[in-house]
Amino acid sequence: MTVICWFRRVLRLDDHPALVAAAAQGAVVPLVILNPDEARRHPASAQRQAMSLPLLDAALRRRGSRLILRRGRPAEVLEEIARQTGATAIHASEGFPFAADTGLAEAARRGGATLHLHPLADLVPRASVLTGTGGVYKVFSPFWKALRRTQVAEPLAAPALSAPDAWPDSDGLDWPEARAEINRGWEVMAHCIRAGEDQAHARLDEFLDGPLPDYKVHRDHPWRPRATSGLADALAVGEISARRIWARCQPALRDGRPGVEHFLSELAWREFARDLLYAFPDLPHSCWRPEWQEFPWRPDTPEAEAWRRGQTGVAMVDAGMREMFATGQMHNRVRMITASYLCKHLLTDWKVGVDWFAYCLTDWDAASNAMNWQWVAGCGPDASPYFRVFNPDGQGDRFDPKGRYRDHWMAQDGAGAQAFAQAAPRSWRIDLARPVTPSLTLAEGRDRALAAYRGFRS
Numbered sequence: 496m497t498v499i500c501w502f503r504r505v506l507r508l509d510d511h512p513a514l515v516a517a518a519a520q521g522a523v524v525p526l527v528i529l530n531p532d533e534a535r536r537h538p539a540s541a542q543r544q545a546m547s548l549p550l551l552d553a554a555l556r557r558r559g560s561r562l563i564l565r566r567g568r569p570a571e572v573l574e575e576i577a578r579q580t581g582a583t584a585i586h587a588s589e590g591f592p593f594a595a596d597t598g599l600a601e602a603a604r605r606g607g608a609t610l611h612l613h614p615l616a617d618l619v620p621r622a623s624v625l626t627g628t629g630g631v632y633k634v635f636s637p638f639w640k641a642l643r644r645t646q647v648a649e650p651l652a653a654p655a656l657s658a659p660d661a662w663p664d665s666d667g668l669d670w671p672e673a674r675a676e677i678n679r680g681w682e683v684m685a686h687c688i689r690a691g692e693d694q695a696h697a698r699l700d701e702f703l704d705g706p707l708p709d710y711k712v713h714r715d716h717p718w719r720p721r722a723t724s725g726l727a728d729a730l731a732v733g734e735i736s737a738r739r740i741w742a743r744c745q746p747a748l749r750d751g752r753p754g755v756e757h758f759l760s761e762l763a764w765r766e767f768a769r770d771l772l773y774a775f776p777d778l779p780h781s782c783w784r785p786e787w788q789e790f791p792w793r794p795d796t797p798e799a800e801a802w803r804r805g806q807t808g809v810a811m812v813d814a815g816m817r818e819m820f821a822t823g824q825m826h827n828r829v830r831m832i833t834a835s836y837l838c839k840h841l842l843t844d845w846k847v848g849v850d851w852f853a854y855c856l857t858d859w860d861a862a863s864n865a866m867n868w869q870w871v872a873g874c875g876p877d878a879s880p881y882f883r884v885f886n887p888d889g890q891g892d893r894f895d896p897k898g899r900y901r902d903h904w905m906a907q908d909g910a911g912a913q914a915f916a917q918a919a920p921r922s923w924r925i926d927l928a929r930p931v932t933p934s935l936t937l938a939e940g941r942d943r944a945l946a947a948y949r950g951f952r953s
């Protein structure tokens with residue numbers, strides 16, 4: 496019997512519940528669907544997935560299988576491929592964000608197959624770590640305590656695969672539409688990426704054998720290369736599961752090695768974000784605290800456009816925005832600095848930032864992106880208070896005291912600055928030699944933000 500396994504942002508063989516279920520049922524047709532909506536909204540993340548596809552295909556071929564690639568809207572593709580292959584079942588991970596599952600079961604049925612959705616191999620199934628009153632946690636610390644008391648399931652080994660009698664047609668293993676949507680040279684960004692399941696495992700090993708003991712302190716220093724795991728993009732496209740990372744950390748945890756508890760707590764922030772999105776699917780578009788909808792955010796403005804282009808004239812902010820544009824990544828500390836500057840100094844709606852990060856990041860994740868933006872803006876469940884305004888210069892003094900990160904991205908001859916200038920569209924007229932004057936001083940921005948906040952509270 497032929498069954499389809501839809502690799503849905505789970506681009507791996509290890510710890511893949513849908514694949515294990517499919518392999519137990521029959522000959523497996525491994526399927527990836529390239530959705531044009533995704534390429535348009537999240538081109539860097541889509542292209543990051545595309546880089547993984549040939550490697551996934553090669554891994555499948557080593558097991559006597561292969562990857563089938565189809566372009567189109569998932570419901571249409573599922574119906575068509577079920578009909579073409581005569582498959583009786585389609586196994587896939589549950590959608591993420593979760594609303595994405597609407598209409599899929601009916602489409603599969605029209606093609607003659609039953610759709611089986613399996614939980615993502617996160618640390619815990621969604622909404623299984625609940626408060627005493629049965630709700631999701633709204634504050635991270637008690638969530639983390641409860642998660643630590645929970646048994647995280649063991650990851651699943653990759654199953655043996657049998658091939659169908661005939662393979663359906665496949666599109667080419669590339670996603671040129673995603674590359675075309677990226678408003679900068681993809682080649683500039685591509686060399687920053689280590690794609691594929693094997694590379695994700697290698698990165699985890701390197702991190703556990705190397706920087707882990709100093710993680711708690713060094714993770715805040717944007718100038719230190721490889722002080723963190725660098726696994727966010729691999730997690731986002733599903734090259735490695737959170738459960739596998741958790742399991743690999745257990746020996747270090749038992750040995751009481753420094754850094755590991757803190758590292759796992761950061762991984763737990765990802766779970767926390769997922770529970771919040773599960774409970775509140777509108778997290779990327781609406782303030783968690785409804786009263787914040789009335790806050791006098793400014794809409795998209797020329798100042799916000801300067802922020803996107805790394806042209807605010809505030810060094811740490813511009814450095815971060817340049818890093819993201821040129822590499823598809825941004826250090827966590829700098830994400831907080833740039834986000835705070837947009838929401839507070841520029842008093843701009845946090846959703847402007849959510850959308851730009853979603854467009855640029857190779858590790859874009861609907862839950863983590865939205866939760867962190869709401870955290871910075873002050874409107875999320877476990878948020879930084881609005882009156883706590885990050886000073887980008889002070890943050891630079893503290894976390895980049897010798898200005899190494901800043902100079903890499905801002906100095907005229909900095910390697911990062913050069914890469915950014917090469918990646919930026921000509922219409923941005925980037926001139927590294929021309930200093931930019933900020934539209935307002937840090938003190939003015941801070942005072943304006945606090946005045947708006949006081950007016951909103953009164």
Ligand SMILES: Cc1cc2nc3c(=O)[nH]c(=O)nc-3n(C[C@H](O)[C@H](O)[C@H](O)COP(=O)(O)OP(=O)(O)OC[C@H]3O[C@@H](n4cnc5c(N)ncnc54)[C@H](O)[C@@H]3O)c2cc1C
Pocket residue numbers: 714723724725726727728730731758761762763764765768825826827828830831834852856858859860861863864865867868871
């Ligand atoms: C405004 C803003 C937007 C963000 N958007 C995203 C996003 O779209 N996708 C994304 O994966 N992360 C996002 N983050 C969280 C964080 O910046 C990245 O996960 C981190 O930079 C990844 O680097 P790393 O893999 O080396 O992390 P490590 O420090 O090695 O941490 C290990 C893993 O823990 C998780 N993690 C760490 N910090 C956080 C956090 N604050 N929130 C949620 N999970 C976390 C990630 O999965 C990460 O890979 C955002 C943070 C901010 C402030």
